[in-house]
Amino acid sequence: MTTDKTSPQSDTHSGTHGAVIEDMAPDTDAPLVELRGAGKAYGNIRALHGVDLRVHPGQVTCVLGDNGAGKSTLIKIISGLHQHTEGDFLVDGAPVRFSTPREALDKGIATVYQDLAVVPLMPVWRNFFLGSEMTKGPWPVRRLDIERMKKTADEELRNMGIVLDDLEQPIGTLSGGQRQCVAIARAVYFGARVLILDEPTAALGVKQSGVVLKYIAAARDRGLGVIFITHNPHHAYMVGDHFSVLRLGTMELSAERSRITLDELTNHMAGGAELAALKHELSQVSGVDVEELPEEEDLTAPVVATGEGAS
Structure with missing residues (x-):
């Protein structure tokens, strides 16, 4: 994965349900x-x-x-x-x-857990919209709007500075850091x-x-x-x-x-107090040098x- 340092930041982002997220001064x-x-x-x-x-x-x-x-x-x-x-x-x-x-x-309020809630064998774009897929056509024969989902996923990932060469690759083939970044971009897009x-x-x-x-x-x-x-x-x-x-x-x-x-x-x-106690105990053991450990008053510094x- 490479990053695009010059990728423009869009002013608004529309989710699949018409939600709009604005980049505002905090x-x-x-x-x-x-x-x-x-x-x-x-x-x-x-x-x-x-x-x-x-x-x-x-x-x-x-x-x-x-x-x-x-x-x-x-x-x-x-x-x-x-x-x-x-x-x-x-x-x-x-x-x-x-x-x-x-x-x-x-x-x-969106939560990205350690397991990321992704399906490893599905493509990146499909995981991006997992559970909130875009559709097109009249009911009851609506179908997935695959091209729109691919385009939107690519744009939103780029807006976060994430550039993937192939959105068709299974998300399980990405590194752990890349999967985390996709999950973050997904949460931002859906209104977090x-x-x-x-x-x-x-x-x-x-x-x-x-x-x-x-x-x-x-x-x-x-x-x-x-x-x-x-x-x-x-x-x-x-x-x-x-x-x-x-x-x-x-x-x-x-x-x-x-x-x-x-x-x-x-x-x-x-745990300052625990470390202070541990240093005292280690000092009683022969062959253990505790001179380089922090002083007890440093370890038990008051709460800021x-x-x-x-x-």
Whole structure:
């Protein structure tokens, strides 16, 4: 796959149902999605508690956390798969309680999961319109408008800077990074204003991860609010505007990019107190040099205060 650095950005994009997405200058004062003290309990198990999060247009909000931190539960609440059991969930300033993912999609909230929801043996253009195919002709003998779908898929991919030599090739023959980029372009075309990306770089190499990060930045530049779920602080820091770290279902850190360094973000992600304890234990083992490890006061640095207007 090659990229077209000079490809023009169109002013509007029409979906199959006549939806129009406009590239607008982001209004960072009005969050598209907001959680206020949100939480989720499964019976006696509290998976998420007291989470505050704001997603602004034209910004990448990175949500980091280790396994079991509550990232998946957070995704399911925002995407409409599960309902929150405490706190408030607002879209465009209005409280909502989605019953299905379709309701979230109708509000412009699209989720790209790790499995990408693609059919590997189908062509790229067919996967682009999977479940929302264009048709032509009178009912009841309507048929697929293949040429229009191919043309539209090619145009929309190019608008995101993605140029594929052959849209007829099975999407399974593309690299992991390329498939992620097609999924992102598909979500943008079908009206996404908020794009949730579930660990898009988890199974990718360094080069392919860089490709995906570039298109995350491209989605942000088009005015979308992006929620980037990841356990990799280095990837998050490359494209993130705001960082939230979950630990055991609660928000441990919420900070704007200007208020936190990569080292601080990494320490919070890794668990400063745990690392400090580990360093102390390793110092008791003969043959283990802990001199090069960070000092305990660095590992246990206080949580960065949330800036004004931050989540």
